[in-house]
Amino acid sequence: MDVLAKRIIDAHGGIDHWRSFKTVTAHLVQGGALWGLKGKAGVLDDTNVTVDLRREHASHAPFGDAARKSSFTPDLVELQNGKGDTIEALPQPRASFAGHTLETPWNDLQLAYFAGIAMWTYLTMPFLLAEDGVESAALGTWREKDETWQRLQVRFPANIATHSTEQTLYVGDDGLLRRHDYDVEIAGNTPGAHYVSGYREVQGILFPTKRRIYPRQPDGQSLAEPLVVSIDLDHITLG
Template sequence: MDPLAAEIIEAHGGLERWRQLRSISAHLTQAGALWEIKGRAGVLADTRVTVSLTEQWASHAPFGDPSRRSEYTPGRVALVSSEGQELETLEGPRASFDGHTLETPWTDLQLAYFAGLAMWTYLNVPYVLALPGVRSAEIAPWMEEGSTWRRLQIRFPDHITTHSSDQTLYVDATGLIRRHDYDVEIAGGTPGAHYLSGYRHRGGLAFATSRRIYPRQHDGTPQRDMLVVSIDLDHLELS
C-alpha cells in the first residue's frame, strides 16, 4: 500500500476498527441539480441509507414511497415493499446506462443503482484502499483557496463497482479527505469534484457529514456556480 494511503486510513480510524464492523447507516438529506436533471427530484431527498462494509451492498429506505426501499448490488438492483416483496428488479443494471449523457433521464431502478454505488463508495472510502487489487500512488500536491493538499491517485480493479476506475483523493495536513475527484461513467463520464467537511467521530471512525459535488473543469478547478449534489448525514449508526 502506498504510504499516503496508509496515513489516510489511519487518520480516519484505522483498518483494525473498520474490520470489526459490518454496516453503517445514517439519516440522509440530498439536494442539487442532478435529481431534477434525471427526472427524480425528491425521491431520495430525505431517507435513511445503509451500506455494507463487507460486500458491495446498499439500501435506501424509504425510496420515494414510504412503503418502498431499494436494494443495490453491482449485478442487480431491486425495489422492495415494506413486507419484503420485490416490486421491481433490474439485472445487470450498469448496461442500462449505455449511451447516457448527463441529461439522460433515469428510471427508479437506475436511480437505485446510482445512489447505491455512490453511497457505498463514499462511506467505505478510504478503507477500500486496502482491498485486494486497489492500486494507489501519491502524486503532486494541489493548492486551492490558500490550502495545500496532498493527493492520492487510485485505480480500482474491475471487480469493485464505483463511479470510475481512476479517482483522486485530496487530503489535508491531518490526513482527512477534503476532496474526492472521479468521472461518473454512467452519466457520460461527467467529471466531478466532491468536497467533504463536517467531520464527526462515531465508534472510533471519522465520517464527513457534509458533502458538496460540483462539475470539475479541464484545469481541475470546480465550477462553483453549479451544485450538482449536496449530501448531509446525521444520526450515524454502526453495527
C-alpha cells in the same frame, strides 16, 4: 498499500477498528441539480441508507415513499416492499446506462443503482483503499485557496462498481479527506469535484457529514456553480 493511503486510513480510525464493524447506517438530506435533471426530484431528498462493509451492497429506505426500499449490488438492483418482496428488478444494471449523457433521464431502478454505488463508495472511503485489487499512488501536492493538499490517485478493479475506474483523493495535513474527484461513467463521463467537510467521530471512526459536488474543469479546478449534489448526513451508526 501506498504510504499516503495508509496515513489517510489511520487518520480516519484505522483499518483494524474499521473491520470490526459490518454495516454503516445514516440519515441523508440530499439536494442539488442532478435529481431534477434526471427526472427524480424529491425521491431521495430525505432518506436513510445502510451499506454493507463485507460486500458491495446498499439499501435506501424510504425510496420515494415509505412502502418502498432499494437493494443494490453490482449485478442486481431491486425495489422492494416493506416485507422485502421484490417489486421491480434490473439485472446487470450498469449495462442499462449505455449511451447516457448527463441529461438522460433515469428510471427508478437506475436511480437506485447510482445512489447505491455513490453511498457505498462514500461511506467506505478511505478504508476501501485497503481492499484487494485497489491500487493507489501519490500524485504530489495541490493548492486550493489557502491550503495545500496531498493527492492520491486510486484505481479500482472491475469487480468494484463505483463512479469511475480512476479517481483522485485530496488530503489535508491532518490526513483527513478534503476532496474526491471522479468521472461519472454512467452519465457520459461527467467530471465531478466532491468536497467533504464537517467531520464527526462515530464509534472511533471519523466521517464527513457534509458533501458538496460541483463540475470539474479540464485543468482540475472546480466551478462554483451549479451545485450538482448536496448530501448532509446525521444519525450515523456502525453495526
